Amino acid sequence: MDAPLIDPFARAITYLRVSVTDRCDFRCTYCMSEHMQFLPKRELLTLEELERMCAAFVRLGVRKLRITGGEPLVRRNIMSFFEGMSQYLGGGLDELTLTTNGSQLERFAQPLRDCGVRRVNVSLDTLDPAKFRAITRWGALDKVRRGIEAAQAAGLRVKINTVALKGFNESELFDLVEWCRAGDMDLTFIEVMPMGDMGDGEPDGTGGTLRLDQYWPLEDLRARLAERYTLADLAHRTGGPARYVRLEETGQQVGFITPLTHNFCESCNRVRMTCTGQLFMCLGQEDEADLRAPLRASADDGPLEDAIRAAIARKPKGHDFDYSRQEVSGRMSRHMSHTGG
Numbered sequence: 116m117d118a119p120l121i122d123p124f125a126r127a128i129t130y131l132r133v134s135v136t137d138r139c140d141f142r143c144t145y146c147m148s149e150h151m152q153f154l155p156k157r158e159l160l161t162l163e164e165l166e167r168m169c170a171a172f173v174r175l176g177v178r179k180l181r182i183t184g185g186e187p188l189v190r191r192n193i194m195s196f197f198e199g200m201s202q203y204l205g206g207g208l209d210e211l212t213l214t215t216n217g218s219q220l221e222r223f224a225q226p227l228r229d230c231g232v233r234r235v236n237v238s239l240d241t242l243d244p245a246k247f248r249a250i251t252r253w254g255a256l257d258k259v260r261r262g263i264e265a266a267q268a269a270g271l272r273v274k275i276n277t278v279a280l281k282g283f284n285e286s287e288l289f290d291l292v293e294w295c296r297a298g299d300m301d302l303t304f305i306e307v308m309p310m311g312d313m314g315d316g317e318p319d320g321t322g323g324t325l326r327l328d329q330y331w332p333l334e335d336l337r338a339r340l341a342e343r344y345t346l347a348d349l350a351h352r353t354g355g356p357a358r359y360v361r362l363e364e365t366g367q368q369v370g371f372i373t374p375l376t377h378n379f380c381e382s383c384n385r386v387r388m389t390c391t392g393q394l395f396m397c398l399g400q401e402d403e404a405d406l407r408a409p410l411r412a413s414a415d416d417g418p419l420e421d422a423i424r425a426a427i428a429r430k431p432k433g434h435d436f437d438y439s440r441q442e443v444s445g446r447m448s449r450h451m452s453h454t455g456g
Contacts, residue, residue, distance in 0.1 A: 117420065119176035122396075122430035130179045130385035131172045135165060135193060137390055139186040141216050142252035143238075145278060145307055145329065149252055159390045162192060164410060166199040168392065171419050178209040185390075188219035197230040204231045214238065214276065218254065220262030224269040234272035236303075237263055241284050242294060250283065263298075274301040274370075281331035288339060296367045303357050303370030306333055308398075333371045340369070356383070380433030386426075394423070396430040404429070 120128040136159065142149045160168065169180055180200065187193060200211055213227070214236040227235070239259060241247050247256040266273050275295055277284065284291070295302040307329050337360075340346060345363035352359075357370035380397075387395045392407030404426035409418040 117174050117176075120424065120427045122427050124430075124432055126382070126384055126430075127176065128384055128386055128427055128430070129177055130181070131169065131177045132181045132183055132385060132387045133165065133169060134183050134185065134388065134390045135162075135187045135196065136185040136190040138189055139184055139216070140189055140218055141186065141254045143216075143240075144250050144252065145280070154391060160392050160407060160410075162190075162196045162199075164392075164407075165196055165390075167416070168388065168406060168410060168419070169200055170203065171416050171423060173203050173207045174416075175420060175423060178207065180208060180211050182211075182213040184214075186216050186218065187213050188215055188223050194223065194226050194230070197227060197232065201230040212236070215262075216251075216254065217259035217262040217266075221258070221265045224262070224265040224271060227266075228269040228271055232271065234274065235266055236274045236276050237266075238276045238278075240278050240280065241287060242290055243287070246283070250280075263300075267298075272301075273298075274303060276303050276305060278307055279304045279331040279333060279336050280307060280329045283329065285331065288336065289343065292340070292344075292362070292365075292367070292369065296362075296365045301368045301370065303372060304333055304336055305372040306330070333373045337371060356385075383430075383433075386430070394426050396426060397433070399433075400431055402429060402431070 122128060137151075137154050139147065142151070169177075173180070182197075184190075190196075197211070200208070204211055210233070211231055212234055213232065215238070217237040217239065220235070220237070237259070239247075240250055242256070244256045247254055247259075263273055275291070277291060292302060337346070340362070344365070346360040346369075347363055349359040349361055349368070351368070357372050359368050359370045361368055383397075387398060388406065389395070392405065392410060394404040394406050396402060396404070404422065406419065406422055406426070409422040412418065
């Protein structure tokens with residue numbers, strides 16, 4: 116391995132999140148607009164280019180690779196990419212995993228397991244079929260639940276990621292906790308983040324500037340959990356930003372990702388790459404580095420590795436997300452589906 120990636124604040128960069136597509140078979144109201152203008156396919160990195168890019172990061176010290184989107188499993192021939200990256204497991208790469216909406220897991224769970232994937236994150240914000248349809252616009256809850264069952268049958272550890280949305284899933288807090296307990300799944304709650312313009316006036320009352328009304332601080336959610344359970348803080352980390360507690364009465368693990376009320380910047384070890392080869396050193400900053408140009412300019416990976424190092428040298432100390440009483444500051448113009456969830 117070459118000299119590791121260290122940012123200006125002495126943080127080792129060991130975690131890369133890679134979006135392999137901006138396309139998705141859902142249109143979640145807090146993630147993208149209903150009538151998205153997706154990127155031309157010619158702008159996307161090929162699967163071979165994605166593999167070469169990720170391999171360069173592994174050589175530079177990345178030990179965890181999370182595949183995201185859009186929905187990563189809707190990209191044609193995506194398993195060839197997983198097969199290619201699986202060869203690095205045990206050779207510098209400790210973990211290959213993905214975040215998915217679960218819609219394609221029934222088909223892909225076993226092939227993913229065969230490629231060395233051992234756990235997956237499934238984004239799921241409600242257990243109510245009608246509400247699920249409303250927030251995803253196009254999704255079917257029963258298909259996702261079948262996908263989760265297939266993942267568990269294949270031996271994949273499943274963690275549920277739930278975006279906390281005021282007025283939408285507040286009443287399901289304990290239902291979600293108990294459902295995950297019964298299914299032996301970990302659960303992580305995420306604060307809604309100001310990423311992209313969804314457009315105002317969605318039929319369900321969500322989207323655009325109305326996202327301010329959706330914001331449910333996780334300190335409030337945690338306080339509600341504490342009314343029913345005894346919460347014990349855990350030192351456990353999975354390489355990401357979540358902070359975990361154990362519910363003493365059930366023994367299950369619940370995580371909180373709080374970019375707004377209590378950010379996790381001081382220990383940030385990750386960067387994000389888009390499906391077009393843009394590297395974002397911080398989720399909450401607009402600064403980016405073009406890695407596609409050096410990748411395509413030479414078959415020699417030297418210029419690419421130099422570009423990666425130069426980008427990491429610009430990684431900021433933290434982000435600027437902030438919700439005031441009347442407006443969102445630090446809002447990002449790009450959609451979450453472009454950067455990668």
